[in-house]
Amino acid sequence: MVHGRISRLSVRDVRFPTSLGGHGSDAMHTDPDYSAAYVVIETDSEDGLQGCGITFTLGKGTEVVVCAVNALTHHVLHKDLRDIVGDFRSFYRQLTSDGQLRWIGPEKGVVHLATAAILNAVWDLWAKQEGKPLWKLLVDMDPRMLLSCIDFRYITDVLTEEEAYEILQKGQVGKKEREKQMLTHGYPAYTTSCAWLGYSDTTLKQLCAAALKDGWTRFKVKVGADLQDDIRRCRLIRDMIGPEKILMMDANQRWDVPEAVEWMSKLAEFKPLWIEEPTSPDDILGHATISKALAPLGIGVATGEQCHNRVIFKQLLQADALQFLQIDSCRLGSVNENLSVLLMAKKFGIPVCPHAGGVGLCELVQHLIIFDFISISGSLKNRMCEYVDHLHEHFKYPVIIKQASYMPPKAAGYSTEMKEESVQKHQYPHGEVWKKLLPAQED
Numbered sequence: 233m234v235h236g237r238i239s240r241l242s243v244r245d246v247r248f249p250t251s252l253g254g255h256g257s258d259a260m261h262t263d264p265d266y267s268a269a270y271v272v273i274e275t276d277s278e279d280g281l282q283g284c285g286i287t288f289t290l291g292k293g294t295e296v297v298v299c300a301v302n303a304l305t306h307h308v309l310h311k312d313l314r315d316i317v318g319d320f321r322s323f324y325r326q327l328t329s330d331g332q333l334r335w336i337g338p339e340k341g342v343v344h345l346a347t348a349a350i351l352n353a354v355w356d357l358w359a360k361q362e363g364k365p366l367w368k369l370l371v372d373m374d375p376r377m378l379l380s381c382i383d384f385r386y387i388t389d390v391l392t393e394e395e396a397y398e399i400l401q402k403g404q405v406g407k408k409e410r411e412k413q414m415l416t417h418g419y420p421a422y423t424t425s426c427a428w429l430g431y432s433d434t435t436l437k438q439l440c441a442a443a444l445k446d447g448w449t450r451f452k453v454k455v456g457a458d459l460q461d462d463i464r465r466c467r468l469i470r471d472m473i474g475p476e477k478i479l480m481m482d483a484n485q486r487w488d489v490p491e492a493v494e495w496m497s498k499l500a501e502f503k504p505l506w507i508e509e510p511t512s513p514d515d516i517l518g519h520a521t522i523s524k525a526l527a528p529l530g531i532g533v534a535t536g537e538q539c540h541n542r543v544i545f546k547q548l549l550q551a552d553a554l555q556f557l558q559i560d561s562c563r564l565g566s567v568n569e570n571l572s573v574l575l576m577a578k579k580f581g582i583p584v585c586p587h588a589g590g591v592g593l594c595e596l597v598q599h600l601i602i603f604d605f606i607s608i609s610g611s612l613k614n615r616m617c618e619y620v621d622h623l624h625e626h627f628k629y630p631v632i633i634k635q636a637s638y639m640p641p642k643a644a645g646y647s648t649e650m651k652e653e654s655v656q657k658h659q660y661p662h663g664e665v666w667k668k669l670l671p672a673q674e675d
């Protein structure tokens with residue numbers, strides 16, 4: 233049973249110097265240092281369990297998010313965990329409706345990332361107290377209880393609570409078999425880590441060869457900065473993987489709408505399944521135009537990693553603006569808001585292919601997509617979860633990949649907990665790693 237009053241919340245700025253090796257680089261983020269605002273909550277309970285939560289950021293952005301977490305802390309301190317999860321919708325709403333902080337959101341940007349970090353820690357603690365990995369906590373939860381975690385405000389025009397209940401009820405059929413299937417075969421994944429934009433052709437070739445050897449069959453390549461480079465890199469990777477394996481492309485918001493269509497027409501010969509983030513993540517109608525223009529070429533549009541909230545996802549779905557929906561465990565308001573998006577995607581029949589290109593994102597989002605398969609979508613058609621091969625060693629319960637699939641985590645919690653030693657070493661700016669990299673820094 234869930235218990236304890238929250239007695240402490242700490243937040244730390246943890247950064248990894250990934251930009252030095254070009255890891256994670258794309259057409260818009262050329263020097264990404266994979267980072268996290270890392271939240272730990274403690275309770276007055278004697279069990280000593282802590283809830284750990286992250287939100288993914290890049291380098292300097294982390295200090296701003298840390299500030300926002302601190303600004304939200306008073307909503308969490310001294311709360312009884314039973315009261316929080318007993319009426320999670322209200323707690324979610326309390327955090328997202330802070331009369332002063334919502335002005336710099338609402339439910340978007342820094343303040344929403346901070347909300348995600350805090351709520352991810354609450355979910356981690358809840359799952360740990362129940363002794364279950366988060367995906368299993370969700371799978372076993374009574375549908376009414378699950379729905380009581382979701383704030384339906386702004387989405388009832390496309391999904392009412394009753395409709396959501398029906399979806400979950402239908403999802404009960406065959407659940408046991410699907411859970412078994414997950415435990416045996418895992419959830420299919422694709423890899424992005426062969427083809428970051430900052431990698432040389434030699435690196436790309438080496439990583440692609442290694443990935444093929446490891447059994448990967450789905451690959452994503454970064455595009456968007458230079459057409460001739462894209463053509464060369466896409467040819468290289470398509471030649472290596474052959475015509476049957478799946479290739480996706482990701483432009484990270486680089487183009488205008490007509491430019492996206494034109495550019496992708498030139499890359500169509502490499503048969504991409506989707507173009508991801510072709511333009512501004514806020515341009516719902518632009519995505520719809522691109523989707524329509526690229527459909528005859530057999531190219532879908534994928535987006536979501538920088539989609540602010542459930543409202544934008546709602547409109548993307550309403551406008552037929554995406555063919556693959558990419559939830560993100562740290563951009564939306566934690567599990568609570570992601571649940572609403574999974575349910576809307578089910579209603580619209582759009583496959584969810586989560587985003588995981590960042591530190592810790594693979595660890596978290598695997599729980600959501602495994603739950604989605606078992607309890608909501610019931611299907612693997614056109615579905616796969618992103619995987620990047622970076623920084624897993626810093627987590628206490630790193631992801632387990634077998635035959636290019638995510639194996640369901642077994643440890644209790646949300647797999648959010650980082651190794652204390654890693655946190656200390658990478659804390660910015662005083663951790664050992666940064667002290668070496670920033671020699672001239674003053675205290």
Ligand SMILES: C[C@H](O)[C@@H](O)[C@@H](O)[C@H](O)C(=O)O
Pocket residue numbers: 255256257258261264424482484537587588589590618
């Ligand atoms: C800066 C990051 O690595 C992004 O390039 C990454 O999240 C990417 O968009 C992805 O889809 O994995």
Ligand SMILES: [Mg+2]
Pocket residue numbers: 482484508509537587589
């Ligand atoms: Mg992307």
